[in-house]
Amino acid sequence: MKQKVVVFSQIDQSILYQLEQQFQVVQISPKLGDVQQQIIEATRDADGMIGAGRILNATNLSQAKQLKVISSVSVGYDNYDLAYLNQQQIWLAHTPHVLxxxxxxxxxxxxxxxxxxxxxxxxxxxxxxxxxxxxxxxxxxxxxxxxxxxxxxxxxxxxxxxxxxxxxxxxxxxxxxxxxxxxxxxxxxxxxxxxxxxxxxxxxxxxxxxxxxxxxxxxxxxxxxxxxxxxxxxxxxxxxxxxxxxxxxxxxxxxxxxxxxxxxxxxxxxxxxxxxxxxxxLPHVGSATAATRKRMADLAYQNLLEALAGRQPTYVVNPLYQ
Missing domain, CATH: 3.40.50.720 (NAD(P)-binding Rossmann-like Domain)
Structure with a gap:
């Protein structure tokens, strides 16, 4: 049975295609209704998450009992409740240096x-x-x-x-x-x-x-x-x-x-x-070039793959366990 990955924001289409070839993929979209409720439902049996720009914490991840990793397509990670992720032993990966x-x-x-x-x-x-x-x-x-x-x-x-x-x-x-x-x-x-x-x-x-x-x-x-x-x-x-x-x-x-x-x-x-x-x-465009965003998506994808294969991601924020 394929592992389940929740895509919680827009990501590079080529990366999305690769994810869909390997995993059961669920995409979160404001067009589908309440985003918070979508996250709660989608993460009940999710193994991994990838995306950026959403606040993820105990409120919307409380049902995510088998979640192994959140792979953020960003350098900053203040949107994520790190203390909660540590408590739940969920890796948080990010994409430093490329931007x-x-x-x-x-x-x-x-x-x-x-x-x-x-x-x-x-x-x-x-x-x-x-x-x-x-x-x-x-x-x-x-x-x-x-x-x-x-x-x-x-x-x-x-x-x-x-x-x-x-x-x-x-x-x-x-x-x-x-x-x-x-x-x-x-x-x-x-x-x-x-x-x-x-x-x-x-x-x-x-x-x-x-x-x-x-x-x-x-x-x-x-x-x-x-x-x-x-x-x-x-x-x-x-x-x-x-x-x-x-x-x-x-x-x-x-x-x-x-x-x-x-x-x-x-x-x-x-x-x-x-x-x-x-x-x-300016509208928060520090990393907003096509080439840089692609490099960020590629790195986030690699972080996700490593975690779902049971290895600590190369760019992990909280290296707490093996």
Whole structure:
């Protein structure tokens, strides 16, 4: 009898086809009704799950008595109740590293777009408002040789710092839970505490995981430390930045601009951010290129196969048992 796999989000069609050749596959779809109830029903006798973007916890996995693995097509895993999965001895696999460079590209795109008012000037030009030589209202801020502060010098943070250091001769500061000399040395990056980084940086990029320590890491007090010409970029998780505090800072020109790819609630459909001309808002597209998404799906598929064959996945978040 074939093992059962629940596909809980849209995935690459070639991967879906391969799954259907090997397993009994059930797909979760909003078109079929209550998603939570679908998950509860589908996982009663499921051996594995693959997908991304849904919250999975004791509420919707309580009946999943034979579930061996959740293979997430993502790097972040804050949507999953890790404590519950550990308790139930369910592996959680993810797809690190394959999206590092793509996400770093997007982070620097946001940085440059916010610094040079790309989005607002594009709209301004298309509205026919370019009728004479531009004035100070259309001026941006320089990037070359400025100070770049990275909050979270992991793989993605390091890739962002590389772009700033080698591409724009930027002075790099970074803040981590602890110093990371192996990554920092090649970038001549200086470790400093969060407050010092915020005070000194012309550009601040948030690239940390979401956890108990990083939730609301950047709030009213932290934004008040930033320079008036500074730009904040968030490609981490929306909850790392206090969104209302950021809106207040942008409205009152406490900082020059922001570039955002993540939000406290997604998808973001109604927000005061949309009324501001000094923020670039993207729909969580850090890894959204065809090639990268395919690599992520391939890796998630391999993680799933390993687990369903009784082996610990190569990229497992919780290697608790063999």
């Amino acid at each position: 590092t460079e793509t996400t770093a590209d997007l982070a620097f795109t946001l940085l440059m777009s916010a610094a040079r008012k790309v989005a607002s000037l594009d709209a301004w030009t298309k509205q026919g408002l370019w009728q004479r030589t531009v004035s100070e209202a259309q001026f941006g801020v320089d990037i070359y040789r400025k100070t770049l502060g990275i909050i979270g010098l992991g793989h993605i943070g390091e890739a962002i710092a590389r772009r700033g250091f080698h591409g724009f001769n930027m002075n790099v500061l970074y803040h981590n839970r602890s110093e990371n000399l192996s990554r920092a040395s090649a970038l001549n990056a200086t470790y400093c505490d969060l407050n010092n980084l915020l005070k000194r940086s012309d550009f601040v990029v948030v690239a940390v995981d979401l956890n108990a320590d990083s939730k609301a890491l950047i709030g009213e007090a932290e934004l008040a430390l930033m320079q008036s010409h500074a730009v904040l970029v968030n490609i981490a998780r929306g909850s790392v930045v206090d969104e209302q505090a950021l809106i207040h800072a942008l409205k009152n020109r406490q900082i020059f601009a922001a570039g955002l790819d993540v939000y406290a609630k997604e998808p973001l459909q109604h927000s005061e951010l949309f009324e501001l001309d000094n923020v670039v808002t």
